[in-house]
Amino acid sequence: MTGQTESPLIEIAGLTKRFGAFTAVDDVSFKVARGEVLGFLGPNGAGKSTTMRMLAGFMTPTAGRASICGHDVQADAVAARKMLGFLPEGAPTYPEMTVLSFLKFVARIRGYSGGELADRVDHAIGLTTLAGVRMQPVETLSKGFKRRVGLAQALLHDPPVLVLDEPTDGLDPNQKHEVRTLIARMAPSKAIVISTHILEEVDAVCSRAIVIANGRVVADATPAELAKRHPSGKLDDVFRALTQPKAA
Structure with missing residues (x-):
């Protein structure tokens, strides 16, 4: 049939992770389609890596669900991981x-x-x-x-889905350029999530950005749309405005 659109390759719904009384990830939901490169942004401790680990099936959520290519990462873990390439923080x-x-x-x-x-x-x-x-x-x-x-x-x-946690961490400028070029080359055939705190990475390779702060999604837009949220038109100013604690 014509007119049908492909289902998202990544689907996250109400994903939540609590450690005792501390909520690290709080009701996060988003979808990523083939051809999208999603920058997942947030300050240290915002919940980025915890979300990535739950999406990859390496950490069990307190609530909510995640699926890769239609396979639930907890209930259908083997099938989901066959569809996934995961670069964790530290890459053991x-x-x-x-x-x-x-x-x-x-x-x-x-x-x-x-x-x-x-x-x-x-x-x-x-x-x-x-x-x-x-x-x-x-x-x-x-x-x-x-x-x-x-x-x-x-x-x-x-794999059709890549989840990359800080993929250019520790790379020199030339190596960063090589990796970003590689990601851009692969992008049309995959759904890619890049967890990063490097704003230039978002400008360089991402078609969309989600900003997370205190475990919650505070923005979901294209880099250009995000930049318009601050008079300076600079992503770093938008990022600070979205993630810094409000003054009492």
Whole structure:
């Protein structure tokens, strides 16, 4: 049938996480369609990483639900994770493994073998410019290279959904440009969420931005629409106005 629109690849409804009396994420809801790059913004402690972990199925929500490509991340976790590439904060790896052996290990877990495994690993290494360090143990790498190894494992299976927590953290300006160019190139075929506190990242690659403060969504708009919310037209001024505590 013509005229049908594709369902959102990411759907979050009423997502809430409490730690005792503290509410880290408070009734967050949004959807992300294929072709969208969503910047998920907020100050430290706003609930960004907690939301990302719940979306990826690594943390159980207190209330609400999240789904990836129609698969509930809690009730249908395996199917959801097959559709997801997740770069968590810190991107834990096995530090004694070389870059190549770690990515081969991830590929085997993803169910690849033989020539397809080798092709997937080579492609991920090429996308993230890791060829020069592929035989080095992960623990010997700089923070920026470790971040790129984390990104490579997220891209390995070419998932339709990417959830990237601070993807350019620790990268030098040239590396940041490479990663942002890669994200822009992949964007048309995927739904991508980038959790970040770097406002220039939103301008560079995001088609939409959500601002979260104290666990709640306080804005959801395009970067251009957000910029209009302050007389200066600058995103950093809008961000401060939305996230700073109001004076008593």
